[in-house]
Structures are given as structure tokens and as C-alpha cells.
Amino acid sequence: MMLQRALSRYGLTEWGGEDMTMSAEKSYELQDSGVLRFPEGFVWGAATAAYQIEGATRDDGRGPSIWDTFSRTPGKVHAGHTGDVACDHYHRYREDVAIMRDLGLHAYRFSIAWPRIQPDGSGPVNPRGLDFYDRLVDELLGAGVTPVVTLYHWDLPQALEDRGGWTNRDTARHFADYAAIAHARLGDRVETWTTLNEPWCSAFLGYASGIHAPGLADPALGFAAAHHLLLGHGLATAALRASGAEKVGITLNLAPVVNDDTAADRAAAEIVDGLQNRIFLDPLLRGEYPADVVERARRFTDWSFVQDGDLEVIGAPIDLLGINYYTPQTVAARPGEAGNPVFPGSEGIAFGGADAPKTAMGWAVQPSGLTDLLLRLSRDYPGTPLMITENGAAFDDTVEDDRVHDTDRLSYLDGHLRAAHAAIEGGADLRGYLVWSLLDNFEWAEGYNKRFGVVHVDYGTQRRIPKDSARWYGEVVRRNGL
Numbered sequence: 183m184m185l186q187r188a189l190s191r192y193g194l195t196e197w198g199g200e201d202m203t204m205s206a207e208k209s210y211e212l213q214d215s216g217v218l219r220f221p222e223g224f225v226w227g228a229a230t231a232a233y234q235i236e237g238a239t240r241d242d243g244r245g246p247s248i249w250d251t252f253s254r255t256p257g258k259v260h261a262g263h264t265g266d267v268a269c270d271h272y273h274r275y276r277e278d279v280a281i282m283r284d285l286g287l288h289a290y291r292f293s294i295a296w297p298r299i300q301p302d303g304s305g306p307v308n309p310r311g312l313d314f315y316d317r318l319v320d321e322l323l324g325a326g327v328t329p330v331v332t333l334y335h336w337d338l339p340q341a342l343e344d345r346g347g348w349t350n351r352d353t354a355r356h357f358a359d360y361a362a363i364a365h366a367r368l369g370d371r372v373e374t375w376t377t378l379n380e381p382w383c384s385a386f387l388g389y390a391s392g393i394h395a396p397g398l399a400d401p402a403l404g405f406a407a408a409h410h411l412l413l414g415h416g417l418a419t420a421a422l423r424a425s426g427a428e429k430v431g432i433t434l435n436l437a438p439v440v441n442d443d444t445a446a447d448r449a450a451a452e453i454v455d456g457l458q459n460r461i462f463l464d465p466l467l468r469g470e471y472p473a474d475v476v477e478r479a480r481r482f483t484d485w486s487f488v489q490d491g492d493l494e495v496i497g498a499p500i501d502l503l504g505i506n507y508y509t510p511q512t513v514a515a516r517p518g519e520a521g522n523p524v525f526p527g528s529e530g531i532a533f534g535g536a537d538a539p540k541t542a543m544g545w546a547v548q549p550s551g552l553t554d555l556l557l558r559l560s561r562d563y564p565g566t567p568l569m570i571t572e573n574g575a576a577f578d579d580t581v582e583d584d585r586v587h588d589t590d591r592l593s594y595l596d597g598h599l600r601a602a603h604a605a606i607e608g609g610a611d612l613r614g615y616l617v618w619s620l621l622d623n624f625e626w627a628e629g630y631n632k633r634f635g636v637v638h639v640d641y642g643t644q645r646r647i648p649k650d651s652a653r654w655y656g657e658v659v660r661r662n663g664l
């Protein structure tokens with residue numbers, strides 16, 4: 183059941199049945215292909231998100247978010263876990279920044295909790311919320327770590343959800359106001375701003391399938407939310423530019439969709455590529471929705487939420503495209519198959535895992551997918567610098583004598599860095615790599631049951647232990663290579 187829920191995060195189902203988790207025995211060998219150097223100035227760092235690590239959900243005037251509500255809804259999150267305490271980063275950020283400094287990280291991508299800044303999502307600003315990020319940014323800069331801000335990593339103020347959340351066009355406007363408020367306070371020290379993290383998840387896990395907050399399950403709402411998220415990105419980008427932001431971007435969760443077996447399978451892959459990747463890439467980077475996606479979604483929506491001028495706003499140039507890559511999407515044409523709720527319009531398509539070792543999430547480990555993805559983006563959407571804003575893996579770690587020998591994670595990261603390097607050699611304009619995640623944290627519907635960190639967190643004591651992967655990663659950073 184738990185594995186099934188983790189799989190469904192990416193529209194996967196369990197093909198095969200037996201334990202799919204990659205064991206130490208099954209884990210693949212580190213490749214030994216000599217020294218690989220990354221380009222000079224390549225940015226190495228780590229990423230987190232507010233609700234996943236901060237805790238302190240009632241401190242200093244923070245308002246409730248949709249994840250506070252959702253995690254309290256019985257049956258929605260593993261074992262009823264909530265983000266109330268999480269990694270207590272709100273109080274321990276100095277210790278966490280010191281870990282980053284010791285690892286030699288160049289950059290830290292964190293998200294700002296909108297409900298700390300505007301407890302009701304619009305209207306009055308809560309200065310104590312801004313104060314926290316002010317302290318965090320200063321601490322980072324003092325440690326030589328460059329802050330990279332994400333404005334929205336899924337914790338919508340509940341007050342806005344009560345008025346329709348991302349299905350309400352007004353939310354996009356409120357988001358731009360909030361972006362300007364955050365920039366006014368931090369813009370003198372933060373150069374790089376990303377608007378949204380993974381709008382696909384917000385729209386289709388949150389509104390179309392009910393797997394994530396706010397837990398609604400209506401395909402039409404999913405498409406409306408996707409559009410308003412994109413509009414929010416566009417309006418926030420304009421607001422950030424007007425306030426003088428230097429670099430503005432967005433982060434998407436993208437995946438190559440694979441199956442070359444038959445013409446029908448290739449057609450199925452094209453459909454899912456539209457529903458996962460092009461539905462965001464095309465409006466952002468080409469100023470239009472892909473015709474096949476528009477057509478396919480007509481069974482759910484007439485797209486009347488798209489108003490004149492929206493696509494110009496959404497398609498305004500950006501300075502950086504953030505890519506979150508974990509696993510490829512493997513599909514097959516299978517007539518009669520019910521549509522997958524996270525991909526409304528995918529009737530007749532079966533989703534499965536690639537034939538590869540799996541992480542604790544059940545996600546196939548396939549580094550070559552990252553090379554393919556980066557090269558495809560360079561080919562189909564040239565001209566926008568790329569950054570890997572998330573990549574990493576959950577495994578069932580154990581602590582022995584104050585050490586965590588997370589060979590599987592280390593191996594995963596090594597493989598993906600080699601894959602990223604291959605893409606650079608192939609011409610991809612990749613500027614940096616941020617590992618997901620700095621810390622073990624609240625993995626959304628999986629609660630604290632899945633550990634993605636390169637630093638172990640004991641949730642009972644809040645003690646941090648850098649895992650072997652963290653030590654290794656620090657060495658990669660130091661050498662600018664492998």
C-alpha cells in the first residue's frame with residue numbers, strides 16, 4: 183500500500199510484485215571511468231523546502247497552509263505525520279548552514295513559506311516571518327553559501343484554498359504580490375529567484391488525483407490549476423523584474439517518457455510527454471500550449487480559464503530553467519486501461535517502472551534518463567540556461583556507530599552526475615547541480631517514512647549525521663568533479 187502510494191506519485195504502478203527496493207547486493211558498481219571535471223563556475227549545492235524541514239508551524243504569526251490541513255486529514259499522510267516539527271530547521275538553521283559550509287557547498291536552494299509572510303495569503307504582511315528568512319540569508323552569506331530562493335514549494339495559505347486555491351485566478355495575482363514582498367526584503371542579497379517548484383505536482387497531485395494537498399480529485403480542476411500556476415509564475419516574474427531581480431526562473435519536474443517498442447507505444451509516450459512535460463515547457467518557453475494536449479484535455483475542460491494575454495505573461499523570458507529529475511516514465515499502449523488520475527487523458531496507457539533497480543520510493547534508477555532529458559531540452563527549447571534543482575534518492579538507511587553507509591544513494595548520485603556530465607559534453611548548457619536533499623525530511627504523503635537526505639536526521643533528538651554520501655559529495659564539490 184505504502185509502496186503503491188509512492189509509485190502513484192509519478193503515475194507508476196507496480197509491475198512485477200516482489201520487493202523492488204534496491205538492496206546493497208543489487209546496487210550497481212560505481213563506474214570507474216577516470217576523472218570527470220565540470221565546467222569552471224559550475225554551481226554545487228543542496229535543496230530543501232519550507233514545509234518539509236522548518237517545523238514551527240505556529241511560531242511567529244505563521245498562518246495555516248494546505249499541508250497543515252491535509253496532513254491532519256485521516257488517511258492522507260503516512261502514519262498521520264505532519265510538518266509541525268519536521269527537522270526543526272526554523273530553530274536550527276545555524277547548525278544546518280554550518281553543515282553546508284563544512285561540505286563546501288556553493289549554493290542552497292530553500293523555499294519561503296508563503297503563510298509565514300502573509301498568513302492569509304493576501305493582505306497584511308507578517309514581518310516576523312520575513313525576519314526568519316532575513317536571518318537565514320545572512321547566515322548563508324556569512325558561511326559563503328549563495329541563497330537560491332523558491333517562492334512556492336506547495337504550502338499554499340489555507341485562506342486562499344478556502345477561496346478555490348489555484349483553481350481561482352485571483353491566487354495568481356496574490357502570488358505576484360507575495361513575490362514582490364519577499365523580494366523587497368531579501369532582493370538586496372538574493373540574486374536567483376525561482377517562482378514555483380514542480381507545478382505539475384501542485385496541479386495534478388493536488389487537484390486532479392487527491393494524492394497531495396488540497397486533496398481534490400477532478401481532472402478539470404487539475405488543468406485550471408496548472409494554468410493559474412503558470413499565470414502566477416508569469417505575474418510573479420513580472421513583479422520580480424519590476425523590483426530589479428537579477429535572475430528569475432522556475433523549476434519543473436521533468437522526465438523522459440520512454441517506450442520504443444511499437445508505434446502504439448510511441449504514441450502513448452508522446453501523449454504522456456505532453457501531459458507531464460510539454461504542458462509546462464511549451465507555454466513557458468514557446469508561449470503556447472501544445473495542440474495535442476489541448477485537444478486531449480477537451481474531454482474534461484473547454485480551457486475557458488485561458489484569457490487573452492495570459493500566454494504572453496507566462497512566456498516572458500526567464501533566466502534559468504530548474505530541472506528536478508528522479509526517474510524516467512515508462513509507458514505502454516494498453517487498450518482498455520483506465521486513465522491514470524495523475525495524468526488526466528491517459529486512458530489506454532499503462533504506466534510501469536523501467537527494468538532497473540528501484541529506490542525506496544519504487545522509482546527506477548536510470549541515470550541515462552537525465553542525459554536524455556538535458557539533451558532533449560537543449561534541442562527542443564534552446565537558449566535557456568539549465569540547472570538541476572533536485573536529484574536524489576530515498577533509501578532505507580541505518581545508523582551504525584554514528585555513521586550511515588548509504589552506498590545506494592552515493593551510487594545513485596555518482597551515476598547521475600556522470601549522466602549530467604555527459605549531457606554537458608553533448609552541448610547542454612547546464613550551470614549547476616543541487617542535490618535533493620540536504621536533510622532527511624517530511625516526504626509529503628510518505629511522511630518521515632522515506633529518507634532523501636545526504637544528512638541523516640534523528641527525529642527524536644534532531645541530531646544530524648552527515649551520511650557517507652554527504653562526505654563523498656563534499657569531495658566532489660571540492661574537486662569540481664568525480
Ligand code: IFM
Binds near residue numbers: 231572618625634
Ligand atoms: O521531496 C520532494 C520535493 O519536495 C519535490 N520533488 C521531489 C522530492 C522527492 O519526492
